Ligand SMILES: Nc1ncnc2c1ncn2[C@@H]1O[C@H](COP(=O)(O)OP(=O)(O)OP(=O)(O)O)[C@@H](O)[C@H]1O
């Protein structure tokens with residue numbers, strides 16, 4: 251176990267030793283294995299990793315949104331400081347408890363990658379925002395409607411009164427993602443989890459949404475967990491970054507640490523894979539090989555099967571311990587552990 | 592919505608126009624006509640010689656000598672303008688008198704069957720989906736297969752046997768003997784209801800099995816959609832979530848097949864009615880067709896088809912109310 255030296259009072263969220271598995275027909279799949287991270291009030295944590303690395307699973311568990319076949323390990327804890335100052339371990343809450351329902355939306359809100367399918371097609375946008383407001387604020391229907399319209403306005407949707415009455419399929423993709431953000435923020439959460447909020451949008455809309463999120467964060471002061479598989483996107487929004495691979499954290503640091511001084515071979519490879527304007531025409535260096543299936547998870551460091559700097563006989567035997575490169579920068583890799591030994 | 596309603600109503604009228612022409616053609620199809628039949632009945636065995644002139648006379652009396660288009664327009668305009676379905680030659684009274692009561696009873700069977708089907712299949716299908724892979728769910732699946740496999744007439748015989756031997760009630764007919772000719776009253780209505788239960792269960796049996804599986808499957812799909820997770824992430828309580836999102840969409844496939852169900856009930860009704868001794872339209876249709884009593888046959892065909900077309904119309908309207916995307920695509 252590693253030491254978390256930060257003052258715990260500052261932490262809005264403390265995830266410790268998170269291990270999540272799924273019961274499936276083929277057996278038990280461990281999707282997230284021993285993950286730790288913290289989020290302070292008003293801060294943005296970026297989580298980056300390829301598809302299937304467990305970004306969604308580990309963050310959805312903060313709201314206990316995983317399907318019934320999921321198991322959160324007993325030794326895991328997700329400690330969250332509520333608005334009233336009390337700290338709860340979300341993993342210990344009852345699935346149907348009122349306390350959990352209040353946390354969902356009222357304390358932690360989630361926006362999804364697919365703005366189309368995250369709205370129900372048979373209710374208006376307004377209906378679904380009002381529902382969120384009514385769930386968490388003690389207001390009348392009319393007041394909820396006003397709050398919703400105001401929120402639509404704030405996320406930059408023109409004619410909010412008219413949009414309020416429209417159905418999701420009557421809005422464009424970028425507009426829907428703005429509406430999704432409006433739903434989340436209308437509940438006034440302390441933490442917003444944005445699960446690849448821009449992946450399905452085209453580049454110009456992507457930039458607008460990122461800018462909007464930055465603005466709203468400054469205005470409302472909530473913390474954000476921003477999930478993406480694109481380090482280029484995350485560099486624009488995050489204060490600090492966790493690099494995830496196959497259910498494990500491989501490197502952690504401030505955005506500067508990770509972007510300018512990446513140490514883990516996986517992080518370095520991810521950075522090489524970002525298309526850059528000043529390098530147009532060069533071949534992108536995608537990481538060779540496929541992510542192993544979580545059913546046949548490699549022993550040792552999960553990345554060794556694709557790592558250019560693999561040390562045979564070491565990397566494939568056990569998971570490396572964390573190596574602290576600075577106060578903020580930690581890497582899980584034998585390349586650095588050796589130097590310290 | 593108004594545009595949609597107008598469109599659908601016009602569509603229904605056009606459909607019914609073509610249906611009425613087809614029904615009329617069917618009425619004309621059998622060789623010979625009622626005049627010959629009438630003459631044969633009246634004079635066979637009397638030794639009287641019937642001349643062509645006699646036949647023409649009879650034809651003229653029944654109005655059968657006019658050209659087909661003219662007869663069609665007279666027939667259809669009387670129906671549309673006066674609700675008059677013409678003369679039932681064989682019964683020597685109006686068609687309305689002959690089929691009036693039977694129509695209401697057939698409709699009563701239709702609606703009670705539909706109601707039984709939906710009242711059972713919708714909530715139970717949803718329950719099975721929410722509790723999927725539980726014991727109850729498996730039991731319901733077995734029941735469904737039974738529903739598909741068991742022929743209606745067999746079920747009718749079984750229920751007939753059970754109700755006679757164990758409950759000592761008559762399931763035959765739609766009224767107990769005491770009420771059969773009594774004027775309408777609360778008691779008579781209740782008596783009718785109690786007699787409707789058995790035919791409704793028989794006719795609803797396979798439809799319920801089918802719709803139950805449909806509702807269950809749709810509900811399962813809907814339960815796993817992102818929009819449900821999104822609503823859960825807003826802190827909406829689980830029961831409210833189920834009713835507002837997946838349940839509402841799980842009804843759609845049922846609603847869109849109301850017309851189909853009505854059609855199936857009408858085609859299965861005669862056999863069940865035969866076993867249970869129910870006075871309904873199917874047998875009358877057959878008899879009038881054999882007698883070449885064409886206005887009776889035409890009226891029954893027209894009314895039954897109209898019911899199916901109308902149920903389809905209703906199903907379209909309900910669907911548009913339930914799912915706003917329908918209006919957008921088609922309206
Ligand atoms: N319901 C489930 N049943 C079984 N396995 C699951 C389930 N949900 C997720 N997993 C497994 O958990 C692993 C992590 O999935 P997760 O969705 O968290 O990845 P991700 O990092 O969010 O990827 P992406 O970028 O594609 O969203 C996957 O390998 C997947 O196989």
Ligand SMILES: [Mg+2]
Pocket residue numbers: 305306307445
């Ligand atoms: Mg994901």
